[in-house]
Amino acid sequence: MAAPEVTAIIPVYNDRDSLERALPVSIRILSGISPSFEILVAEDGSSDGSAAIVEEFGRTDPRVRLLHSDARQGRGKALNRAIQEARGSIVCYFDVDLATDMQHLPELIGAIRDGYDMATGSRLMPDSDIIRTGGREIASRSYNFLVRLFLSSTVFDHQCGFKAFNRERILPILSTVRDTHWFWDTELLVRGQRKGCRVKEFAVRWRAGKGTTVKAKDIFTMGRSILRLWWQIHVSKD
DSSP states (O other), rough: OOOOOOEEEEEEEOOHHHHHHHHHHHHHHHHTTTTSOOOOOOOEEESSHHHHHHHHHHOOOOOEEEEEEEOOOOOHHHHHHHHOOOOSSSEEETTTTTOOOGGGHHHHHHHHTOSEEOOOOOESSSTTTEEEOOOHHHHHHHHHHHHHHHOOOSSSOOOEEEEEEEEEHHHHTTOOOOSTTTTTTHHHHHHHHTTOOEEEEEEEEOOOOOOOOOOOHHHHHHHHHHHHHHHEEEEETO
């Protein structure tokens, strides 16, 4: 079987209800973008039957593949593994709750076709259309400001779960990314830019998923992660 052009990765942890909606929507939209694609569900130790849903879809549509983990790895590690397992030359991922409007998927994949190494949706550009609480908005803008300040990134929104990559270009960079959870997105973008990767960032329509909240400990953890990566880059030279 010939390798597909596009691998779309959906990270999943106990998201059965969202997954049942996301899979048919993803198949429909990807079918209009590329005649050759696969959907790789990175199911990270779920206990709610998410894996069974993927297996059921896969029996009727072989373009849907399950990448299962018996134990929780963390979002970053699950995405790392999925990108390495992907067969497409273009790899993208998006959150299972489809918080980013899927109307943007052609632009996301198109950016890699046009020669960019990385592409990301942005909730923080002037044309972005987002709905979320004021607390989350302040936390997000503060966090991204600090990433730009300390880590010299040119990206405005590092954490939007809507990204695409030239797989061959980023595979060597993946091995240098140490974070295994939420900071993974930021670290990959920062390290990619330092390696000369071309990044396309564009405004998206985004709606907060259910149950997504910002806790004080999350903000502390993110700040610590920024400082740790700064140390690795500038002091330990990792």
